[in-house]
Amino acid sequence: MKKVLMTSLVAASFAFGANDTQIIEFYGNVLPENLKATVQERKALDSSSGVESVVVNISDGKVTQSDVIFTKGDYVFPDVIDVKKGMSYKATFGEQMLEKNLAKVYKEEDKKYIISLGKDKKNPTKVMFSDPECPYCRAELKEIEKTLKDTNLKIIITPVHDKSSLQKTHLIYKDIAKAKSDSDKVKILRKYFDEKYEVKDGLVSDKEVESIDKLRQKYFATGVRSVPKFVDEAKLLK
Structure with missing residues (x-):
């Protein structure tokens, strides 16, 4: 599933359109039939760039993996790099999502x-x-x-x-x-x-x-x- 996800994200940089429906339709065209994509949330990356981060959930009905992509206008990007800060927004948001998801499970662990x-x-x-x-x-x-x-x-x-x-x-x-x-x-x-x-x-x-x-x-x-x-x-x- 991870390999499929990474392949689709690379291809996503060539997709046109950036609203939720178009993103879901794009993933529907590149993912195996047993995997479904849904948009969990989207928000502005900052107040001036015009870039949005989009959290996409990909599920086989039993296991769900979350990933983040970025969009501006009719373009979708697998990552955004801030060269001044030396920061990958994908890595940063990915770690934040991991901690959020882990917290729910860890607090209830036997x-x-x-x-x-x-x-x-x-x-x-x-x-x-x-x-x-x-x-x-x-x-x-x-x-x-x-x-x-x-x-x-x-x-x-x-x-x-x-x-x-x-x-x-x-x-x-x-x-x-x-x-x-x-x-x-x-x-x-x-x-x-x-x-x-x-x-x-x-x-x-x-x-x-x-x-x-x-x-x-x-x-x-x-x-x-x-x-x-x-x-x-x-x-x-x-």
Whole structure:
């Protein structure tokens, strides 16, 4: 779905017309039949440029992804760059949408899926999305003691890899439920994040894999696209 979305956005720069109906019709012509586009909102980028930002939702009926495009007159653009500020409006608005969507889900998340590390009230807390088969996540885990010196972590495992990663995630949550200390939790994470670790046949059921898949899909729907991903918890709780 992401590949289709990116392809359509590039093509959108050649579209004519910029009202809601024309934008929806354009996407209808380039998206597969099972995907539908709707305009969620549009607003002026600023008071003088005449450019509007348009939030477009693309859904297959189960999962919805939001993206932002920009329009002025009869033109549609995939991004607007402010060279003076060195800022991509698409990236900025994308992060704002992610935080807004994440906040709704995070506030209602079952505590068993949030791995808390660090309790220093003087330190800020970051929510980290991770995956036991992600090389960059393994690198973050390798340095986690250093990170915890000045940052508390709330880890939610949202695998971007396939079945074995989902199985490992289930085992992590199962074992961490019995952990008595942060050091115990870190040991468990390192056990299953180890690239040499392999899940034995029959250790995790299909139902348990499905449960973790639902967890990750919930966060993918908010806009989490890759791991490791860090978000300030304060932004999700305000």
